[in-house]
Structures are given as structure tokens and as C-alpha cells.
Amino acid sequence: MSLISDVEEEQIHFANVITTFQCYAKYSLAANNRRRKDLYTLPHADLELLEHLGYKQKIADVDNAILANAEFLNQIVANPEIFGHDISSLKGEEKDEESVSEELDDSAEFRTLTSGHAHSHSHSHSQHSHSHGIRRQDDRAPAKKQKRYKPSDFDMDKLRSTIKQFVRDWSVEGQKERDACYQPMKDALLEHFSDIPKEERGNFRVLVPGVGLGRLAFDVATLGFACQGNEFSHYMLLSSYFILNRTDAIGKHTIYPYIHSFSNIASREAMLRPVSIPDVLPSALPSGSDFSLVAGDFEEIYGADEGNDNDQEPQSGRWDAILTCFFIDTAKNIVNYLRIIHRILAPGGVWINLGPLLWHFENNTTSDPSIELDLEEVKKLVQDIGFELSKERSIDTTYTSNAQGMLGYVYHAEFWVATKKI
Numbered sequence: 001m002s003l004i005s006d007v008e009e010e011q012i013h014f015a016n017v018i019t020t021f022q023c024y025a026k027y028s029l030a031a032n033n034r035r036r037k038d039l040y041t042l043p044h045a046d047l048e049l050l051e052h053l054g055y056k057q058k059i060a061d062v063d064n065a066i067l068a069n070a071e072f073l074n075q076i077v078a079n080p081e082i083f084g085h086d087i088s089s090l091k092g093e094e095k096d097e098e099s100v101s102e103e104l105d106d107s108a109e110f111r112t113l114t115s116g117h118a119h120s121h122s123h124s125h126s127q128h129s130h131s132h133g134i135r136r137q138d139d140r141a142p143a144k145k146q147k148r149y150k151p152s153d154f155d156m157d158k159l160r161s162t163i164k165q166f167v168r169d170w171s172v173e174g175q176k177e178r179d180a181c182y183q184p185m186k187d188a189l190l191e192h193f194s195d196i197p198k199e200e201r202g203n204f205r206v207l208v209p210g211v212g213l214g215r216l217a218f219d220v221a222t223l224g225f226a227c228q229g230n231e232f233s234h235y236m237l238l239s240s241y242f243i244l245n246r247t248d249a250i251g252k253h254t255i256y257p258y259i260h261s262f263s264n265i266a267s268r269e270a271m272l273r274p275v276s277i278p279d280v281l282p283s284a285l286p287s288g289s290d291f292s293l294v295a296g297d298f299e300e301i302y303g304a305d306e307g308n309d310n311d312q313e314p315q316s317g318r319w320d321a322i323l324t325c326f327f328i329d330t331a332k333n334i335v336n337y338l339r340i341i342h343r344i345l346a347p348g349g350v351w352i353n354l355g356p357l358l359w360h361f362e363n364n365t366t367s368d369p370s371i372e373l374d375l376e377e378v379k380k381l382v383q384d385i386g387f388e389l390s391k392e393r394s395i396d397t398t399y400t401s402n403a404q405g406m407l408g409y410v411y412h413a414e415f416w417v418a419t420k421k422i
């Protein structure tokens with residue numbers, strides 16, 4: 001028997017993510033301080049040589065960069081109640097740094113969920129509105145007051161990835177990755193609708209599942225289409241909300257995304273270089289744009305059987321285009337993902353995909369099932385499910401990598417356009 005409800009679990013998970021943001025400085029400073037402490041285990045002569053290199057100063061510079069990142073992250077979670085969760089349990093537990101540090105030594109009270117639940121925060125950008133209307137789906141009792149959560153390394157890793165995701169989606173530096181990934185998808189979308197006048201694009205509904213920090217969906221809305229992004233990670237949702245709704249100037253924030261590891265770094269500048277975000281003004285969407293983000297699990301929201309859940313829109317045949325970028329390999333069961341994509345597209349609708357096959361649930365420790373097909377099998381399945389494939393090609397691209405690092409992964413990501421057979 002489950003002792004806490006799904007809603008409570010969801011609130012606890014949300015509160016834990018907030019805590020992770022709030023603990024970033026303390027955690028990261030402690031990790032950096034280890035380097036400082038290690039210096040004092042060395043013979044004096046070695047220390048002197050390192051002093052001559054300015055190594056200690058570099059550690060101090062990283063401390064300052066951590067504090068700057070923390071200031072940014074704290075702004076993101078300054079008003080978490082806008083997300084409709086009752087986080088009074090968290091707020092009631094807010095402590096000064098001193099007491100937080102004591103509690104960080106206690107063991108974690110809650111398990112972190114590996115996936116979110118559909119809770120349909122409707123973040124609407126329609127009518128040039130910059131504030132997101134957020135709807136709570138329930139008003140059941142909030143989680144009881146509990147001890148403050150201790151973020152795990154896994155949590156912090158997710159947060160550091162989120163910082164890098166800002167570079168991919170919302171910085172000038174990320175332009176190269178966006179040109180490689182988002183541009184071919186937007187080009188294919190425009191080509192598919194090339195006989196539709198620009199002013200009529202708003203009649204066509206485009207869905208971007210696993211939208212991350214929202215840039216691809218934002219760009220599609222900027223082209224004039226009605227666009228909805230879907231995302232289930234609280235790290236991403238809190239961050240995209242902040243950048244889309246609470247950022248009023250280009251380059252308003254400065255982050256230091258590459259300071260968390262000293263490995264494979266060519267120079268101090270490469271590690272400590274600041275990145276300004278955003279590169280465009282999110283509020284500059286043309287008036288009348290229809291842009292929304294829906295929070296929740298793709299399969300739960302778009303794969304729900306119609307009629308079963310009154311709170312959810314019917315989805316079958318409702319979408320004219322679906323864009324998946326680095327998303328389909330997040331499936332436990334790719335067959336279900338493809339079935340949903342096929343079902344919710346209108347006849348003749350188009351699914352544009354780009355990404356690798358880095359099966360996210362391969363080797364999972366949560367006993368989740370995981371079906372891991374190779375590319376040939378995926379493409380055969382796509383056709384068996386009722387799509388016609390075209391424009392298949394491989395695109396080499398990085399994903400949130402440090403462009404100035406000494407190590408870089410390049411994905412040979414697969415691109416295709418799949419049309420739902422009529």
C-alpha cells in the first residue's frame with residue numbers, strides 16, 4: 001500500500017528540486033574547497049611552484065564564479081509557488097546558512113522521483129502575454145512539514161546540466177549547436193508548410209515534446225506557428241519559466257557554465273569564461289503569438305485515452321506537426337512513443353526528428369523496462385506504424401559541450417521527416 005499520494009510525491013520532488021537550486025553554492029564551494037585543502041597536503045616547495053602558477057588564485061576565481069551562478073539560480077527559484085505546488089512545508093523550513101549546513105549532514109528524508117507526473121501547468125504566451133497562467137490540477141493536502149532535503153550528487157549533476165542547457169538554448173555561444181540541431185528542423189517545417197501564407201501559419205499546431213529550456217518551441221512560435229512545448233523535468237520547467245517570463249533584457253544574466261570540473265581544460269580563460277543570457281528577448285514574440293508550455297509526462301498527457309480524464313484535452317489528430325529533438329531515446333518503450341506521435345498527428349501531418357539513440361533507461365537502477373532498438377529497427381518501426389520517411393540523413397552535432405574544452409563528444413544524430421500516411 002502506498003503511504004503517500006502521487007500528488008504528495010510530486011510536491012516533495014518539486015520541493016527537493018528547489019532545495020537543490022538553493023544548495024548549489026554550498027555544495028559547489030565545498031567541492032572547490034577540496035582543491036584548496038589538497039594544496040596543504042603538498043610539500044612546501046611544490047606549493048611554491050603552484051603559487052607561482054597562480055593556482056590558488058584560480059581556485060578563488062572559481063569560488064566567485066560559483067557565487068555568481070548561485071545568484072542566478074536563486075532568482076530562478078525565488079517564487080516557486082507560481083508553479084501551483086503547495087510548498088509551505090519547504091518555506092516553513094527555510095533556515096539561515098548555518099542551520100542549513102548542519103542539516104545537510106543529515107541523511108535524505110525522501111526518495112527523488114525519477115519522473116514527473118502530469119500536472120498541466122499551462123504556460124500560455126498567447127496574445128503577447130508574458131505571464132504564464134498556471135493551473136493547479138488538485139487541491140489535496142500538501143506534504144507535511146519535513147526536514148530539509150539533502151541534494152544528492154545526482155541532483156547536483158542535473159542542476160549543472162541545466163546551467164549548460166542555458167548555453168545551448170539561450171546564448172550566442174549556443175548558436176552553433178542550434179544551427180546544427182534546430183535549424184534543419186525549422187527548415188523542414190517551413191518546407192512542409194511552404195504553400196501556407198505566413199499570416200496563416202498560426203492555424204497550424206506544432207508540438208515539441210521534451211522541449212528542455214524551450215528555445216526550439218520559441219523559435220517555431222516566432223515563425224508564426226501555434227506552438228506548444230512539453231517538458232517534465234522541474235529543473236527545466238523552473239528555468240524555462242524564468243527565462244521566458246522573468247527576463248526583460250538581452251544579456252541580463254551572466255553564468256559560468258564550465259567551472260565545475262578542472263579536467264580537460266586548455267586554459268583558465270576557457271574554464272572561467274562568462275556566458276551572457278539570453279541572446280534574444282523572449283518577450284519579443286510577435287503580438288498574437290500562440291506559444292505555450294505544458295508540464296508533465298509526454299505519455300501521460302498526449303497518450304491518455306480520451307474520455308478517461310476530463311481534465312485533459314483530446315489529442316487524437318490534433319497536431320499538424322511534431323518536432324522531436326534529442327527526445328525519442330528518452331522512451332522506455334519506443335513503440336508507445338511512436339504510436340502516440342502517430343495517433344495525435346492529423347492525417348498528412350509531419351513528424352520531424354533529430355537525435356541520437358542514447359537510450360536513457362538502458363542500465364537503469366529503478367527496474368524500469370527499456371527497449372533499445374538500433375537505428376535500422378527504429379526506422380522500420382516508424383514505417384510499420386504508418387509513417388512515410390523522407391529526407392533521412394546524419395547530422396554531426398555536439399550537445400551542451402564546452403566548445404573550448406579538450407574533450408568533445410560528437411553525436412552522429414539522425415534526421416528524418418516522417419509523414420503520417422493518409
Ligand SMILES: C[S@@+](CC[C@H](N)C(=O)[O-])C[C@H]1O[C@@H](n2cnc3c(N)ncnc32)[C@H](O)[C@@H]1O
Pocket residue numbers: 168181209210211212213230231232233236296297298299324325326327330
Ligand atoms: C536530451 S533532452 C533534449 C532537450 C531539447 N529538446 C534539446 O534539444 O535541447 C531531453 C528532454 O526531454 C525531457 N523528457 C524526457 N522524458 C520526458 C517525458 N516522458 N515527458 C516529457 N519530457 C521528457 C527531459 O527532461 C529533457 O529535458
